[in-house]
Amino acid sequence: MVKFETIYTENCLDTFRRLPDDFIDMTITSPPYDDLREYNGYHFPVKAIAEGLFAKTKPGGVVLWVVGDRTVNGDETLSSFKHAFAFKEAGFRVHDTMIYAKNNPIPSDCGKRYRQCFEYMFCFAKGAPKTFNPITQAIKQEKAFKSFRITKVGRNDLAHDHIAPKERKVNNIFFYNVGTSSSRDKIAFQHPAIFPEQLVEDQIRTWTNEGDVVYDCFMGSGTTAKIASLLDRQWFGSEISAEYVKLARQRLSAYLGEQVAA
Numbered sequence: 001m002v003k004f005e006t007i008y009t010e011n012c013l014d015t016f017r018r019l020p021d022d023f024i025d026m027t028i029t030s031p032p033y034d035d036l037r038e039y040n041g042y043h044f045p046v047k048a049i050a051e052g053l054f055a056k057t058k059p060g061g062v063v064l065w066v067v068g069d070r071t072v073n074g075d076e077t078l079s080s081f082k083h084a085f086a087f088k089e090a091g092f093r094v095h096d097t098m099i100y101a102k103n104n105p106i107p108s109d110c111g112k113r114y115r116q117c118f119e120y121m122f123c124f125a126k127g128a129p130k131t132f133n134p135i136t137q138a139i140k141q142e143k144a145f146k147s148f149r150i151t152k153v154g155r156n157d158l159a160h161d162h163i164a165p166k167e168r169k170v171n172n173i174f175f176y177n178v179g180t181s182s183s184r185d186k187i188a189f190q191h192p193a194i195f196p197e198q199l200v201e202d203q204i205r206t207w208t209n210e211g212d213v214v215y216d217c218f219m220g221s222g223t224t225a226k227i228a229s230l231l232d233r234q235w236f237g238s239e240i241s242a243e244y245v246k247l248a249r250q251r252l253s254a255y256l257g258e259q260v261a262a
């Protein structure tokens with residue numbers, strides 16, 4: 001049986017064997033796609049991982065999969081789309097394809113291309129998502145909103161008692177800083193590819209409630225563990241590299257004391 005507040009130092013496929021089916025409310029993770037970065041451990045059979053996650057996710061649970069593509073000899077790998085098809089074939093719905101746009105992407109000469117500044121955030125769902133706590137924003141211009149309403153009898157012909165909503169869901173392109181402003185934990189940057197903490201917070205709040213079970217199958221420096229814990233979710237994770245597990249435990253000790261097991 002799995003223990004919470006634990007990072008298993010192993011291949012996530014081995015962690016799946018510890019779990020009953022229909023156990024996880026949300027997985028949020030970023031896979032070691034292509035060979036963009038050098039990791040200490042590297043093993044990535046996407047089909048088996050997608051199938052494992054499908055079995056272990058509760059009906060109505062989601063997998064939030066953050067992934068980009070590498071360009072090799074002028075040709076994009078499209079790994080992100082290959083992953084999406086693997087999850088679809090495993091049984092998930094592709095519920096939403098969101099964009100994680102970087103406010104401050106790493107400066108690089110992209111040749112005859114615009115500067116690469118985003119990754120995909122696929123929300124794969126096991127059936128219809130059971131939880132959705134959308135981030136909203138205030139609607140400032142009520143009139144402008146009304147003028148775009150189209151009814152059976154024409155534009156802007158709203159019932160007299162119509163009350164325009166005061167807020168609406170945000171768009172599905174999310175902007176985050178990367179690099180040193182994405183976490184206050186200096187130690188985390190010993191890992192080459194950490195999540196912006198705000199991204200993890202936004203997505204966990206959206207798709208889960210307090211007490212729900214959050215998993216990261218590629219835990220890296222422990223960003224998911226930190227944010228899930230601060231948001232009062234139950235969490236556990238897998239990380240194949242013992243060095244990164246040590247790093248994550250050191251990082252998390254500031255928030256959780258020495259209690260994180262590995």
Ligand SMILES: C[S@@+](CC[C@H](N)C(=O)[O-])C[C@H]1O[C@@H](n2cnc3c(N)ncnc32)[C@H](O)[C@@H]1O
Nearest residue numbers: 011012039043193194195218220221223239240
């Ligand atoms: C993109 S990083 C994740 C970083 C993490 N989101 C963070 O904020 O630090 C991917 C991680 O997956 C780990 N990894 C690669 N293959 C794995 C596997 N089969 N099972 C578990 N972890 C794996 C790598 O060692 C690496 O730390």
